[in-house]
Amino acid sequence: MTRWQCRRYQPWLVDRVDGVLDASRQQRLEQHLARCSRCRADLEALRDLPEVLRTSTVRDPGEAFWLQQRQAIGRTIRNLPVPHSGWQLDWLREALRLGPWRYPLTATLALLLALSVYHVAQRYPEAGGPSVAAQLAALDSEVLLALDDLSAALTPGDDSLHYTPREDELAFAAVAVSDLVGTHTLSHVPDETELSDADLEGMDELLGGIG
Amino acid sequence: MSVSPGYRTRYLGTRARPRRGSNVEPAPALDDAALIRGTLAGRRADFDVLVERYQQALYAFVYRFVHDHDHAADIVQTTLLQAYTHLAQFSGRSSFKTWLHQIALNQCRQLYRSGHGRRHDVPLDDICEADLAAVATDTGARTLGWKAGLERLIARLPLRQRTVLTLRIFSDLPFKDIARVEGMSENSAKVNYHHAITRLRRWLREDS
Numbered sequence: 001m002t003r004w005q006c007r008r009y010q011p012w013l014v015d016r017v018d019g020v021l022d023a024s025r026q027q028r029l030e031q032h033l034a035r036c037s038r039c040r041a042d043l044e045a046l047r048d049l050p051e052v053l054r055t056s057t058v059r060d061p062g063e064a065f066w067l068q069q070r071q072a073i074g075r076t077i078r079n080l081p082v083p084h085s086g087w088q089l090d091w092l093r094e095a096l097r098l099g100p101w102r103y104p105l106t107a108t109l110a111l112l113l114a115l116s117v118y119h120v121a122q123r124y125p126e127a128g129g130p131s132v133a134a135q136l137a138a139l140d141s142e143v144l145l146a147l148d149d150l151s152a153a154l155t156p157g158d159d160s161l162h163y164t165p166r167e168d169e170l171a172f173a174a175v176a177v178s179d180l181v182g183t184h185t186l187s188h189v190p191d192e193t194e195l196s197d198a199d200l201e202g203m204d205e206l207l208g209g210i211g
Numbered sequence: 212m213s214v215s216p217g218y219r220t221r222y223l224g225t226r227a228r229p230r231r232g233s234n235v236e237p238a239p240a241l242d243d244a245a246l247i248r249g250t251l252a253g254r255r256a257d258f259d260v261l262v263e264r265y266q267q268a269l270y271a272f273v274y275r276f277v278h279d280h281d282h283a284a285d286i287v288q289t290t291l292l293q294a295y296t297h298l299a300q301f302s303g304r305s306s307f308k309t310w311l312h313q314i315a316l317n318q319c320r321q322l323y324r325s326g327h328g329r330r331h332d333v334p335l336d337d338i339c340e341a342d343l344a345a346v347a348t349d350t351g352a353r354t355l356g357w358k359a360g361l362e363r364l365i366a367r368l369p370l371r372q373r374t375v376l377t378l379r380i381f382s383d384l385p386f387k388d389i390a391r392v393e394g395m396s397e398n399s400a401k402v403n404y405h406h407a408i409t410r411l412r413r414w415l416r417e418d419s
Contacts, residue, residue: 011401014386042405045412053380053411056361058271061280066266069284073262073291074255082253083298 006032006039013039017046243307250298258298262291265308268382269315275365275377276319286322290315309388312378316392323370364414372407375400 012029015021021029033040195203241249241260249257269290274283293314294301301310365373374393378384384392390400 007402010405011398014401014405041412042409045408046405049408049412050380053361053365053376056365058274060267061270061284065284066263069266069288070259070262073288073295074259076292077255077258077295080296082255083251083296 006036009036009039010042013043013046016043244303247298247301247307250295258295261294261307265311266291268308269311272312272377272382273315273319275362275381276373277322278366282322286315286318289318305388305391308382309384309392312382312384313392316374360415360418364411364418367414368407368410372403372410375403376407376411379404 009029009032012021012025016026016029033043241257243261243264246257246261250261266287269287270283273286273290274280277283277286290311294311301307305313365376368376371393375389378389378392379386386397386400386404389404390397393400393403395403
């Protein structure tokens with residue numbers, strides 16, 4: 001029997017001396033001990049040597065030393081703040097001590113949290129930032145026209161862009177209004193009362209020209 | 212060295228010895244958990260009780276690593292003060308005694324790293340005076356030589372094996388707590404203990 005084969009029995013020998021080895025292992029260990037003299041000698045040492053070692057004692061520095069040390073520690077801690085108890089979180093600490101259940105519970109809570117975030121994101125898309133429509137509305141009319149030209153230049157024969165004449169008309173009218181009122185953008189449609197007579201005339205003229 | 216005949220032998224062993232000459236039943240002692248709660252609630256006197264309870268055991272444990280009274284006294288004092296300042300962080304997963312040993316062991320390691328703790332010879336001062344008195348007899352001399360030899364052999368063990376052996380034999384900690392202190396599995400703690408015992412047996416045979 002090699003020492004390598006004996007390695008697995010080493011902790012069992014310790015448990016056997018402490019009387020905490022379970023029955024099945026005890027049986028296997030006994031079978032091994034019957035044919036391994038080294039492990040039998042180890043078992044004997046584990047049983048006898050600790051008692052011998054316990055007779056070894058450390059020299060006592062004396063009661064005066066203990067008292068002096070206690071007083072020194074006492075003086076120091078009286079100058080220190082009381083350690084923070086953290087009692088407010090005791091219930092949480094206890095709640096987290098759920099043994100093996102804490103892992104599936106944590107996974108479930110994480111899943112619920114992720115679903116909640118997804119639900120909120122779906123319901124309030126603006127919460128995650130401005131939508132595409134809002135971003136487009138914020139663009140200046142000149143930029144929109146430039147984008148339109150660019151798109152037409154890049155995709156001259158793109159049949160997916162099915163603008164009806166009416167949509168074109170409304171888009172140009174909106175741009176014209178924006179141009180007329182100067183500072184207004186597409187995101188702010190001016191009320192009729194805000195426009196001057198000259199603006200309205202100009203718009204009529206433009207729409208008539210388109211029609 | 213002169214030995215006073217009236218010297219009362221005192222040992223820092225592992226088992227509590229009953230106080231002689233006292234007929235008064237001691238008041239039921241509060242357990243560690245109650246004293247810790249009291250300390251956290253601001254009753255510093257409760258911590259004094261904990262200091263008195265573990266001061267000597269810690270000293271005996273630390274002394275076996277450093278073999279120097281001044282170093283051992285410093286480490287015990289630092290350990291107990293650190294335990295006080297970090298008491299709120301004590302989770303109670305191990306015993307308070309185990310926690311204290313863990314702090315003390317870290318202090319010993321720091322001392323080792325600084326190069327001050329590498330002392331393997333066991334000075335004659337380490338032997339208690341009652342043992343020195345016994346030198347007068349042949350049997351006593353053999354016993355003294357035996358004890359000094361034991362301490363010397365323990366000091367020769369590799370640090371991890373010595374730690375596990377000391378925590379088990381002299382501090383009476385269960386292997387589960389030793390594993391926690393040493394940051395290893397319970398099985399590894401048992402294997403280290405096995406190695407320490409079998410190595411000591413071999414050295415003792417060689418010495419004899």
